[in-house]
Each structure stands twice: as C-alpha cells, then as structure tokens.
Amino acid sequence: MKTLKISEAVVRRLPIYLRFLNELSKKNVHTVSSQDLGIKLDLNPAQIRKDLAYFGEFGKKGIGYDVDYLIEKIRQILKIDKVIPVVLVGAGNLGRALCNYNAYLKDNMKIVAIFDEMASKVGESINHLKVKPMSELKETIQGLNIRIGIITVPAAEAQNVANQFVEGGVEAILNFAPIIIKVPSEVRIHHADFTTELQSLAYYLDE
C-alpha cells in the first residue's frame, strides 16, 4: 500500500477520523456520512471521501460509512490493530503526562518502558512502570521488540537519545524536545513541538 505514496497530510488525518469514529461507536451510532464527518471535523466531505478512497472502497452511496467497519479498517491501515510497544526517555512532567495519557486512552500504542539519565529518577514509579537507567535502554528495546521511541528530554540531550534509539533498532521517533534531530533516512521522525502548535495558532488572531 505504501507504494501509492500517500501524503503525510492524509496519514495525519486518519487518526482524527478514527477518534471521531470511536466516539460515534461509543454512542452506538452505526453509520456516518462524509457530510457528517465533514461538519464535525471542519473538513470538506469530498476531501474525506478522497482520503479514505486511497485505501479502499469503504463507503456506500446514499448510506455512508459503517462506523465499526471503518474503525477496523483505519486501525489496520495505521497498523494499530495490534499492540505496538513504545519506549519513552525523559521522566519529567511531560514524560509523566504522556504516560498517564497513554494509560487513560487504553490505546494499542503502549508505553512499556520509561528511562531517565538522572539517578534520582531511576526506580520511581509512573503508571506501574519503574523508571530505568539509560544503561539498560538498548537491551530493553531489543528485549521488548520496541519499534517507536518518544523523546521528552531537554533539547541539549535529545540528539543523543535519538542516536541511542537508532542504535537499539527503533524505527520511528516522536520528538518533543524543541530542537531538530537528525536520524538516518530509514528512521521516521516526527517533531511534536508545542511552540509550533502555538505559533501557527497565533497566525489566525485578528490584527
């Protein structure tokens, strides 16, 4: 499917569709039209139909999408239909928030190990996980078959953590440190910087 070269913008919308579909499913709503999705998500219905059509024919003309079927399909497309173990480095406020978030969401993306380089944090308990020392990072990644790493350390340490992720065999990284990190081209990196979110929001303020 990846040979189709789906744009990143489309991939980034899929979790948003999924979130809303999950809400509908919880409310026992069984079908939804691209119009309804569009109103709720502030997107053009044609755009939604086009996005989903990249991956198959999921809707029925005049009826719409079967909510639970579409949930299942999007989860398959995003490869979150099975549990994906995730590692997090940086047990500060943000790291803790992410772990709590993760536990709350009961998602398939599971933070299964937390690391910190500060000796005072090692051994602390966050959501039933004990913070481990960095010296155990590589063996943990390999032992638990971890494929995604999250970086929540200060900017100055982020590249070093990314390097250790890559050495350990992590395939994708979500970086929260406010710095651009370089990784080999076969590793996918997303920068999730709050500042960029806030700054792009400021653009929309009236003069």
Added chain:
Amino acid sequence: MKTLKISEAVVRRLPIYLRFLNELSKKNVHTVSSQDLGIKLDLNPAQIRKDLAYFGEFGKKGIGYDVDYLIEKIRQILKIDKVIPVVLVGAGNLGRALCNYNAYLKDNMKIVAIFDEMASKVGESINHLKVKPMSELKETIQGLNIRIGIITVPAAEAQNVANQFVEGGVEAILNFAPIIIKVPSEVRIHHADFTTELQSLAYYLDE
C-alpha cells in the same frame, strides 16, 4: 494578507522554518539557501520557496535568504513579533510541562495565568505563577487581554473550559484533551493530541 487564503499546511510549516532559522542565527550563520533548508527539514526546496513566496520576496537568487531578515518577517507573519499573553487551564503534569517549556523557550507566546478547578491546586506555584480558581478565569482573560487559551484538563471537562474561554473572549484555543471540542466559527481551535501524532507515526512502520 489573510484574504489570500494561505493553507493551514503552509501556516504550520512557518514555525518550523522559524525554529531552524533561529538555530542558524545563534550559530552566526547569516544566509541560507532553500536547498539547505530543504535538507535540514526534509522538505522539497521548491516547496519552501513557494511557501515563503506567499508572503513576499524574501530570497535573493544565487544567494538565498538573509537569516535574520527572514526570522523577523516570519515572526511578523505569525504575529509573534509582539508578546501574546496565553492562559492555561489544567495544572496537571501536562500543564506544568507546558509552563516549564514556555519559560525555557523565552518565546513571545507567554503563559501568563494558570487555572485549575481543584481547590487543592489553587495557590500552587508553577514557574512564578500561582494557580488561580476557575471563578477568576473570565476577569483574568479580560484584564490581561488574553487571546489564546490552552486546555490541559481531562476530556470530560474540556468542552466546559472551552465554553468559558469563548465567553471570556479568547480568540484561539489549543486543546490537548483527547476529545473534539466545538467552538463558534470565529474562534480558531487546534487539537494537539499526542495519540494522533503517535498513530500517524505507526503508519510508517514496516510490516
């Protein structure tokens, strides 16, 4: 400028350009080509030139962009050339992380007030700001001329907080709660959900 209808994707890239330009400026680099920007940011140089050309002629053929001039221009475009006061509701781990982040970045987007509905959190000090009770939210927004609000409360409370932001006169909201919030069309809302970041990353894992 807004009459041009710049796409959200372009607006979201501007802070990313800005971040890298700031790094260059700190290193006393004075000019940069769209090629260099492209390599560093993993974007097509033509895309970068096109993005920036929406807002004016900033580059010189054969020379590139003047780093400090482009920083100044992007800051103007994003309206972060002056201080923008920001309010945050939800003094949990995530709220704290954002406040620390904000102080660290010395950005113009300044979190100037923090609120929480839990009496036990009111009065706590986070980065020299005392957590205030929700009863003071509206008067604080109006008194400090706050235009942007950040939501870091649990999902069940998020819509209620957004409503209060809107009543207070906030123009743009960054929501971290894992739920879709509805606001009047004149208010801009961005949903910054970690799950969607993580889920879109999973797509890029090999089978």
